[in-house]
Amino acid sequence: MEGTDFLQGSDLNEAEGKVTGRNHARILSARKDLIGKSLSLSYREPLLIVRGEGQYLYDERGRAYLDCVNNVCHVGHCHPRVVEAASRQMAQLNTNTRYLHPNIIDFAERLTSCLPAPLEVCFFVNSGSEANDLALRLARTFTGERDVFVIDHAYHGHTGDLIEISPYKYNGPGGPGPSVFTHQLSIPDGYRGRYRWGEPELGLLYAREVGEKTAKLAADGRRPACFIAESIVGCGGQVVLPSGYLAAAFEPVRQSGGVCIVDEVQVGFGRVGSHFWGFETQAVVPDIVTMGKPIGNGHPLAAVVTTREIADAFANGMEYFNTFGGNPVSCAVGLAVLEVLEMEGLQQHAFEVGEHFKKELGELQKRHSLIGDVRGLGLFLGVELVRNRESLEPAGPETGQVVELMKERGILLSTDGPYHNVIKIKPPLVFSRDDVASVVENLDEVLGRM
Amino acid sequence: MEGTDFLQGSDLNEAEGKVTGRNHARILSARKDLIGKSLSLSYREPLLIVRGEGQYLYDERGRAYLDCVNNVCHVGHCHPRVVEAASRQMAQLNTNTRYLHPNIIDFAERLTSCLPAPLEVCFFVNSGSEANDLALRLARTFTGERDVFVIDHAYHGHTGDLIEISPYKYNGPGGPGPSVFTHQLSIPDGYRGRYRWGEPELGLLYAREVGEKTAKLAADGRRPACFIAESIVGCGGQVVLPSGYLAAAFEPVRQSGGVCIVDEVQVGFGRVGSHFWGFETQAVVPDIVTMGKPIGNGHPLAAVVTTREIADAFANGMEYFNTFGGNPVSCAVGLAVLEVLEMEGLQQHAFEVGEHFKKELGELQKRHSLIGDVRGLGLFLGVELVRNRESLEPAGPETGQVVELMKERGILLSTDGPYHNVIKIKPPLVFSRDDVASVVENLDEVLGRM
Structure with a gap:
């Protein structure tokens, strides 16, 4: 590189274990100069990560880290079959969807075969944000309305329109507050919310708010364009929706002509274990499903799948073209991820390892009063820490x-x-049972010294 | 593939020349079932393209097509050095920017070294649409204003907020018309517009509108958030901005506190030949530059580069995180593209071949009255066809x-x-001189038979 002595990716690989701390410091300092400050790093002392394999990441000294947070590298970091599919297609053709190509068809067919009817029409894009932004456009075009119901503390993406429907952002630091079109619903949190686990029909209790807000809109002569929710609340704190919540929330929205969007960007593709999609654990079929992160195992790929009726209404004369979306490389990658998921039985694996993990964390909870709650589905888990189990002081x-x-x-x-x-x-x-043992053992010791 | 007999990408490669028309028809039919209708195909009889190399695309029968339109595969389809950089990094690590990694720094440094001061802070995203959407957020956060000046018939991307500032979309089929925040400027088209080539100070004549509209906003107590323009008008018809246009347009915007965004998604990275960026041909320095398409030679990669002042104002407490943006693979690809551009001298090549191409098209214009105008810079050219050179009937x-x-x-x-x-x-x-000869010869014959 001109004017620098940073190691290139390939040199770093060769130099693993030999790199000095100066590179770490220089990268950190260059990042402050060159990259917008609104992007923060993980950990007080950020890690320089140079290699990934399976569930492990490696720093510049070759030290391994067990990755318990990356739901993007879904089938394992640098999965050889995914890398090979991408590399091979990249060397052969990567162009846009104005030409015919089999990959987009193969991928769309395989993806829709994982979804219930009538979710059958695909739009391929490059990120979860592009997917949710498009879902919003689909809903607003289909209904001719603008109002949106969202769950408090939700994050649906970084475009201007998505910040407007993401309480996590608009109510957070630097946020402008809600727009007139955004209507917030309480997090249906059975641990800390207004209604708690043990109440009969907890899902219905929380979903009542949707009916009330729909009625309030109607009194103003308005109707919702859509209700949007993750199938497990992510940024809101890994909150599992109480049974019956989505079905009851969907009802008033649909009755008033709105559509129901489920955001599977974080949890889709077998992570919840018992099902392929999070929404299936709620026994509903949304009108629009959005997918991102795990769909390409790290490759910039995302998708919106919807009904023919909604897709056709969107084809009102205005073209939707996405330069990179649905290209042969992205589709080869998406297809490889689905194949690996099936061949390696990863959904069932997520179910078994996830259940075991939750049980082990439950055991820890008995010994450490700091653990207020252990929750989640499959390998999407949350451990909520509280200072007092009565007051739930966070x-x-x-x-x-x-x-x-x-x-x-x-x-x-x-x-x-x-x-x-x-x-x-x-x-x-x-992620393996041994990995679970490692996390639980270390967490036990760390909590014991707090 | 389950339930299909489509050829896989790799099989197609092997089967080139052996594939029957049935596959073409089946892909076409499956596409109608599986992909949203708002995505159209090129040509009356769409092409099934299975391989790309350099400036050529190949169909399933092995027939070569000279690609004169793909400004995405900038350094040539499937450039081996770019493919190798991506493949190698994919096999090593692909994770997010919450960890330190040299690639993002190397790429940011190299990219900013191609830009004039004070354009020095980078944001990496996955598409030109994400880049322009972020640019709009940067401008609106920095100024606290919402109003935007855009050039008529411009297209800046597919997110909800970008459709609102893209006359090509909001005034086109299915479009809702302009929003209250969007203010359209005439295309500064010296061939067909209100002021024509030959008028002295054509750029200033067109730019006067910006001052007028800024004054009109001020009369309403409003100020513009930004002016946004491509450095050559793309969807508006490959219109080269008259000299002095951007400088004169920027002035009233900046005087009233707004920022100036140049969209280099179509034309950046040496395509205009005489300079690396289109805006340099106008002798201005924008406050924000957006980049997409060519930056990754087809890989989903894009960027926003801005001043420290604007980037810092955006860091108001609200995080901007982009899951895939700036990952080690995308940055390795971006870096490889910049290296190939330099090593192969492609900017100079674009200048020489582009000038030659324009001259040859000018010769054709002398023989074919249908050609009303030949224009463009480097390898971004337009040939405008008219029925009458006086009335300019399109x-x-x-x-x-x-x-x-x-x-x-x-x-x-x-x-x-x-x-x-x-x-x-x-x-x-x-693209080579021989390719120019081939296009010109064929165009000559085709026009001769019209």
């Missing part, structure tokens, strides 16, 4: 400390939730 | 017919402009 700083201490032990976790007191666990699906 | 249907006939001769072109009467020429930069 143990935010302690949670951050646990994550830092675990990192020192070579285990990568992160925090989330409105009080930053939920440890997020969403590893590549190849 | 020859829209004829232009479509020329493109179809050229395709039958193995040459891929496309049309654009408000009247669909401009032939667009924007090939991979490896």
Whole structure:
């Protein structure tokens, strides 16, 4: 590189174990000069990661870290079959969807075969944000309305329109507050919310808000364009929706002509274990499903799948063209990920390892009063830390400390939730029982010293 | 593939020349079932393209097509050095920017070294649409204003907020018309516009509108957030901005506190030949530059580069995180593209071949009255067809017919402009003088038979 002595990717590989701390410091310093400050790094002392394999990441000294948070590298970092599919197609053809190509058809066919009818029409894009932005456009074009119901603390993406429907952003630091078109619903949180686990029909209790807000809109002569929700609340704190919630929430929306969007960007593709999609655990079929992160195992790929009726209404004369979306390379990658998921039985694996993990974390909870709640489905888990199990006072700083201490032990976790007191666990699906043992053993020791 | 007999990408490669028409028909039919109708195909009889190399695309029968329109595969389809950089990095690590990695720094450093000060802070994203959407957010956050000046018939991307500032979309079929925040400027078209080539200070004449509209906003107590323009008008018909236009347009915007965005998604990275960026031909320095298409030679990669002041204002507490943006693979690809551009001297090549091409098209214009205008910079050219050189009656249907006939001769072109009467020429930069001769010879024959 002109004017620098940074190691290139390939040199770094060769130099693993030989690289000095100066490179770390120089990269850190160059990043401050060259990259927007609104992008932060993980951990107090950021990691320089140079290699990935399976559920492991390696720093410049060759030290391994167990990756418990990367739900993007879904079938394992640098899965050879995915890398090969991408490399081969890249060398052969990568052009846009104005020409015919079999890959987009093969991928669309395989993807829709994983979805219930009538979810049968695909749009391929490059990120979860592009997917949710398009879903919003589909809903607004189909209904002719603008109002949106969202769950508090939700994050649906970084475009201007998505910031407007992401309470996590518009109510967070630097946020402008809600727009007149955005209507927030309580997080249906059975642990900390207004209604708690044990109440009969918890899902219906929380979903009542949707009917009330729909009625309020109607009183103003308005109707919702859509309801949008993740099938497990992510940034809101890994909150599992209570049974019946989505079905009851969908009803008033649909009755007033709105559409129901489920955002599977974080949890889709077998992660929940019992099902391929999170929404299936709620026994509903949305009108629009959005997918991102895991769909390409790290390759910039995402998708929107919807009904023919909604897709046809969108084809009102205005073209939707996405330069990179649906290209032969992206589709080869998407197809390879689906093939690996099936060949390696990763959904069933996520179910078994996830159940075991949750049970083990439940055992830890018995010994450590700091653990207020253990929850999640499959390999999408949350551990909520509290200072007091009666008042539920959030143990935010302690949670951050646990994550830092675990990192020192070579285990990568992160925090989330409105009080930053939920440890997020969403590893590549190849995560093993041994990995579970390692996390639990280290967490036991770390919590014991708090 | 389950339930299909489509050929896989790799099988297709092996089967080149053996594939029957049935596959073409089956892919076409499956596409209608599986892909949203708002995505259209090129040409009356769409092509099944299975391989790309340099400036050539190959169909399933092995027939070569000279690609004169793909400004995405900038350094040539499947350039081996770019493919190798991507493949190698994919096999090693592909994770997000919450960790340190040298590639993002290497790429950011190299990219900013191609830009004038004070354009020094980078944001990496996955598409030109994500880049322009972010640019709009940067401008609006920095200024606290919402109003935007755009050039008529411009297209800046497919997100909800970008459709709102893209007259090509909001005034086109299915479009809702302009929003209250969008203010349209005339295309500064010296061939067909209100002021024509030959007028002294043509650029200033067109730019006066910006001052007028800024004054009108001010009278309402409003100020513009930004002015946004491509450095050569693309969808508006390959219109070269008259000298002095951008400088004069920027002035009133900046005086009223707004920022100036130049969209280099179509024309950046040496395509204009005389300079690396289109805006340099106008002797201005924008406050924000957006890049897409060619930056990754087809890989989903894009960027926004801005001043420290604007980037810092955006870091108001709200995080900007882009899951795939700036990952080690995307940055390895971006870096390889910049290296190939330099090593192969492609900017200079674009200048020489582009000048030659324009001259040859000028010769054709002397023989064919249908050619009203030949224009462009480097390898971003337009040929405007008219039925009458006095009235400038657009020859829209004829232009479509020329493109179809050229395709039958193995040459891929496309049309654009408000009247669909401009032939667009924007090939991979490896386009040769022989390719020019081939296009000109065939165009001569096709026009001779019209």
